[in-house]
Amino acid sequence: xxxxxxxxxxxxxxxxxxxxxxxxxxxxxxxxxxxxxxxxxxxxxxxxxxxxxxxxxxxxxxxxxxxxxxxxxxxxxxxxxxxxxxxxxxxxxxxxxxxxxxxxxxxxxxxxxxxxxxxxxxxxxxxxxxxxxxxxxxxxxxxxxxxxxxxxxxxxxxxxxxxxxxxxxxx
Numbered sequence: 001x002x003x004x005x006x007x008x009x010x011x012x013x014x015x016x017x018x019x020x021x022x023x024x025x026x027x028x029x030x031x032x033x034x035x036x037x038x039x040x041x042x043x044x045x046x047x048x049x050x051x052x053x054x055x056x057x058x059x060x061x062x063x064x065x066x067x068x069x070x071x072x073x074x075x076x077x078x079x080x081x082x083x084x085x086x087x088x089x090x091x092x093x094x095x096x097x098x099x100x101x102x103x104x105x106x107x108x109x110x111x112x113x114x115x116x117x118x119x120x121x122x123x124x125x126x127x128x129x130x131x132x133x134x135x136x137x138x139x140x141x142x143x144x145x146x147x148x149x150x151x152x153x154x155x156x157x158x159x160x161x162x163x164x165x166x167x168x169x170x171x
């Protein structure tokens with residue numbers, strides 16, 4: 001005699017149609033839920049290595065991101081608002097993050113000549129040197145984590161992730 005699984009879902013509250021088929025076939029309520037959870041799991045796995053790398057150099061992921069933004073800004077620098085707009089990881093207080101890199105000598109602040117209220121941040125030579133030391137390690141880590149995938153698969157993945165971040169607008 002076979003064992004019978006207990007199903008606590010009452011008939012009246014059971015999912016119907018396609019939802020019932022998905023429910024039977026796996027732990028996810030929808031393909032969108034499965035995709036989302038796979039994104040979160042993948043981020044958690046991949047980001048651990050970067051967190052360790054940045055910590056060895058006294059940085060967080062957000063601090064590294066801020067320094068990369070400043071390096072990319074070159075001689076124009078960036079305001080805290082501009083930095084906030086470019087951050088990969090949203091932080092509640094960019095000013096505090098900026099204070100930290102300025103205090104460590106990785107960036108400097110300069111008041112605007114015309115408008116003294118405008119303050120721009122610039123990466124310092126010390127900050128550039130730190131990023132230069134990390135550049136190859138970051139590329140190596142990308143290669144180690146994703147180098148086993150074909151370039152066409154990586155391009156497809158990038159396209160799919162871009163599409164997920166930018167749903168079509170309703171007109």
